[in-house]
Amino acid sequence: MSTNAHQVNDSAAYKHARVALRLGEVRSDWTLDEVEALFAMPFADLVFHAQRVHRDTFDPNEVQVSTLLSIKTGACPEDCAYCPQSIRFDTGVRSEPLMDVEAVLERARAAKACGATRFCMGAAYRNPKPKQLDQIAEMVRGVRALGMETCVTLGMLTLQQACQLKDAGLDYYNHNLDTSERHYRKIVTTRTYQDRLDTLGAVRVAGIKVCCGGILGMGESVLDRAQLLHTLATLPAHPESVPINQLVQVPGTPLYGAERPDPFDFIRTIGVARLLMPRSHVRLSAGRSEMSDETQALCFLAGANSIFYGDKLLTTENPDERHDRNLFERLGIRPEGIEGRRLSADN
Numbered sequence: 295m296s297t298n299a300h301q302v303n304d305s306a307a308y309k310h311a312r313v314a315l316r317l318g319e320v321r322s323d324w325t326l327d328e329v330e331a332l333f334a335m336p337f338a339d340l341v342f343h344a345q346r347v348h349r350d351t352f353d354p355n356e357v358q359v360s361t362l363l364s365i366k367t368g369a370c371p372e373d374c375a376y377c378p379q380s381i382r383f384d385t386g387v388r389s390e391p392l393m394d395v396e397a398v399l400e401r402a403r404a405a406k407a408c409g410a411t412r413f414c415m416g417a418a419y420r421n422p423k424p425k426q427l428d429q430i431a432e433m434v435r436g437v438r439a440l441g442m443e444t445c446v447t448l449g450m451l452t453l454q455q456a457c458q459l460k461d462a463g464l465d466y467y468n469h470n471l472d473t474s475e476r477h478y479r480k481i482v483t484t485r486t487y488q489d490r491l492d493t494l495g496a497v498r499v500a501g502i503k504v505c506c507g508g509i510l511g512m513g514e515s516v517l518d519r520a521q522l523l524h525t526l527a528t529l530p531a532h533p534e535s536v537p538i539n540q541l542v543q544v545p546g547t548p549l550y551g552a553e554r555p556d557p558f559d560f561i562r563t564i565g566v567a568r569l570l571m572p573r574s575h576v577r578l579s580a581g582r583s584e585m586s587d588e589t590q591a592l593c594f595l596a597g598a599n600s601i602f603y604g605d606k607l608l609t610t611e612n613p614d615e616r617h618d619r620n621l622f623e624r625l626g627i628r629p630e631g632i633e634g635r636r637l638s639a640d641n
């Protein structure tokens with residue numbers, strides 16, 4: 295058989311797969327086999343289908359812009375092998391106590407002025423204590439009053455704590471599954487996958503939108519990536535926001551020196567997430583500083599439609615704002631949901 299005939303046959307097979315997999319439908323009954331079949335698609339077929347499905351719900355030239363702030367940094371008792379904020383690893387991160395409410399609001403005002411529509415606050419906790427949660431609830435109230443969407447990530451939550459945050463006006467809670475259940479055990483020993491799922495359940499019951507995704511580049515296999523996305527896409531409701539992070543390698547953490555994912559595999563994972571959760575925002579999250587502009591453009595083409603804007607994530611670097619403004623302009627991308635439709639600078 296000539297190469298061409300082979301390709302034509304392949305393409306027919308994937309047309310068939312497209313029908314069989316009911317791409318574009320919002321489903322919570324995906325099988326792991328189906329998810330693996332999506333990962334196995336030729337790159338161009340996958341990106342094509344992901345972009346087609348993306349356009350059914352979203353403006354393909356709009357990207358949601360969030361800004362991240364570490365409101366409590368370092369000295370975390372947990373042992374997440376990727377994290378520079380664990381007290382167990384010598385990473386040089388300086389511990390900072392929980393910030394004052396007014397200092398946080400000042401940063402939120404600046405983020406809003408730059409074009410961010412969502413303000414995400416992260417704290418290096420296993421779980422927040424009552425006094426800490428009271429103070430964070432005040433932050434949420436204040437950011438909400440600025441007209442921004444609010445997101446916090448504080449570790450494990452009880453239902454009562456989730457309800458307190460909902461009452462304060464919280465829009466999103468970020469709590470990542472990080473990887474597959476079987477690989478998770480090699481990455482974190484201080485809490486279980488089920489703990490993570492329980493917190494996600496409490497957040498849902500409280501009526502807060504869920505932001506949940508994972509990290510690539512932690513030594514996981516394609517099957518682990520498929521299992522992670524399968525778990526996310528078979529939750530009772532899809533997370534409204536799905537951050538896909540590439541590991542930011544920090545010296546001193548156990549995962550420093552891990553093999554970086556092939557950029558095409560990273561883009562492929564974004565495409566599969568888009569196909570599995572057609573109405574969710576998929577965030578091209580941490581790790582952009584180490585990606586080429588071309589890789590990022592392909593991530594947008596494969597259905598990513600959210601980023602963190604601002605030159606810092608929690609403790610590590612993000613692309614500088616000038617670079618991102620330029621990237622948006624070169625690609626004709628507009629920030630979602632702001633008047634003027636342009637990002638601006640911090641100064």
Ligand code: SAM
Nearest residue numbers: 376377417418419447448449470539541542580
């Ligand atoms: N302590 C809370 C928790 O773990 O849920 C909230 C903060 S924690 C830093 C939030 C998320 O950031 C983690 O679940 C992980 O997915 C991501 N993260 C942490 N360190 C990272 C790194 N070095 N590279 C990529 N993502 C990372």
Ligand code: DTB
Nearest residue numbers: 416447537579580607608609610
């Ligand atoms: C998410 O998925 N990625 C963000 C956010 N949620 C909280 C965190 C990225 C952290 C990268 C490492 C750091 O800056 O410390």
Ligand code: SF4
Nearest residue numbers: 370372374377380418
């Ligand atoms: Fe602590 Fe969160 Fe870092 Fe884990 S990811 S060490 S819980 S701050």
